[in-house]
Amino acid sequence: MNETPPHFSIKNNYQKYPGKYSDFLTNDILRDICFRITGREEYTVDFIEETNVGKLVLLEYNNAVFYVLVPDLAVNGRNSYFQSFPTSIVKYYNDPCMERSIYFYFLPFKGNNTTNYYKFLYRLMATAGVSFLNTSEYLPFEIHPFTTLEDIVAIRESNRNRNKSNNSTYITKSSDNTVEIFGKTYGANKKETTLLCLALSNILSERAKLYIICEQNLTNLPAPDLAVIDSLNKIEVVQTTTTMERRELELNNSLRSARFIYNLLDKLGPKKCAFCDCDIPQLIQGAHIWPVAKIKRQHQLTLDEKLKYSTNRDNGLWLCENHHKLFDENLIMLNSNGEIQFSSEISGSSLTYLTGSTPKTSLDLEFINENVELYITKRYS
Ligand SMILES: [Zn+2]
Incomplete structure (x- = not known):
């Protein structure tokens, strides 16, 4: 039996906000945390000057170190509520101590912490290895990784x-x-x-x-x-970086740009072909409405302007490989209202195939705006 009681080190980040740690990290709370983790109720405590560690209570006992994430109740808003936790989890992962584990301890919460977004982040934390000590007292659901x-x-x-x-x-x-x-x-x-x-x-x-x-x-x-x-x-x-993308744009007539893909994910959501609704991500590509090769020929534009048009969220569509090819070859076209049209070159069994494999007749209205219409106009000008 170890005669040295568990020892808390409480980071002073809690002091930055009105309502110091001592107001809510009371002896009752520390005793409860200590008991739940170590089975002991007596402890010693130090308050430590250390920045950039997030909201963190460290408990040491028998050569093991226990990280305990305790939300700062003086903070309002979900982003500030959550922002400190990854910092603490990173510190935990970087800790060389072999015998370490990480926990989350709920405190009475102002507002609603049972929204789907909170639930999502709690589950992410659980997947990252965090155990929740007192969920049942504060949440109507369990947190599963x-x-x-x-x-x-x-x-x-x-x-x-x-x-x-x-x-x-x-x-x-x-x-x-x-x-x-x-x-x-x-x-x-x-x-x-x-x-x-x-x-x-x-x-x-x-x-x-x-x-x-x-x-x-x-x-x-x-x-x-x-x-x-x-x-x-x-x-x-x-x-x-924009430096890398500028170089890539100078060298190539297409642009494999992570920023462009990011912008499409941000605007359009998960990959799904705009012409056929195929949502197998491995088949879906980010297609430019105003093609990069055409943008590059606009000599009145600076390189940065060309890059801006080439990565703009409104200059892109998700298309499956087939529809991307058909779009690039102008066998399928868009009119300025976003309606999908087939080239008059296509007839007979090809037209039957294309009609069958292109169930949509127009781009989704929610994604069309003035910019999209402008890019469509530029594509065919
Ligand atoms: Zn498609």
């Missing part, structure tokens, strides 16, 4: 607000069946990218790619986050 990529994608998608740009993280599959994660690195969502990668690393059987969409070449995921993702050896990180 995700077991498949498809689960994550489906739940993620059901939380999306279709009417506006979410600027968040997207998962899809490429034509060669590689799992691809597209993450932005600024704003509140960058921490979601990290959390998603940690969760995916625990369930993916094959290596995936994380495309980091950098803004103005200035942003990246935080170095500790990248180090952890790299160390798990499941996800290859691919940086996408």
Whole structure:
């Protein structure tokens, strides 16, 4: 029996907000956390000066270290509520201690923490290895880790607000069946990218790619986050900078741009052919309405303007391989209202085939706007 009682180190990040840690991390709460993890009720406690560790209570006992994520109740809004947790989880993954485990401890919550989005993030945390200590007292559901990529994608998608740009993280599959994660690195969502990668690393059987969409070449995921993702050896990180894209655009007449794919995922949702609704991601490509080769011939435009048009969300459609080819060859065309038309070259059995394999007669109205109409006009001018 170890005579040294469990010892808490509480990071002072909790002090940054009105209502210090001592107001809500009371002796009762610490005793409860201690008992649930170690089976002991007596403990000692220190408050530690340390920044950038998130909201974190460390408990040490018998050479083991227990990370306990405790939400900061002085923080309002779901993004600030969640943003500190991935930071703490990254610190946990980077901890060399072999005997470590990580927990989440609920406190009385202002507002509703049972929304689908909260549930999604709790499940991501569980998939990343977090155990929840007192769920039954605060939530009407249990928190189960995700077991498949498809689960994550489906739940993620059901939380999306279709009417506006979410600027968040997207998962899809490429034509060669590689799992691809597209993450932005600024704003509140960058921490979601990290959390998603940690969760995916625990369930993916094959290596995936994380495309980091950098803004103005200035942003990246935080170095500790990248180090952890790299160390798990499941996800290859691919940086996408505007410098790289400028070079690619100069060299090629097509543009394999992670930013373009990201923008289409952000606008159109998961891959689904605009002409036939095929949603097998391995068959779906990002097609330009105003083709890159044509944009490049606009000598009045600067390179950056050309890049902007080549990656614009309104200049793209999801098309399956067949329809992409037919669109590129102008065997299928769009009129300026987004109606789908067949070339007069096509007749007989080809026309029968095309009619049968192209059930849609128009682009979805929700995706058409003035810009889309402008790109269609430019395509055929
Ligand atoms: Zn199609």
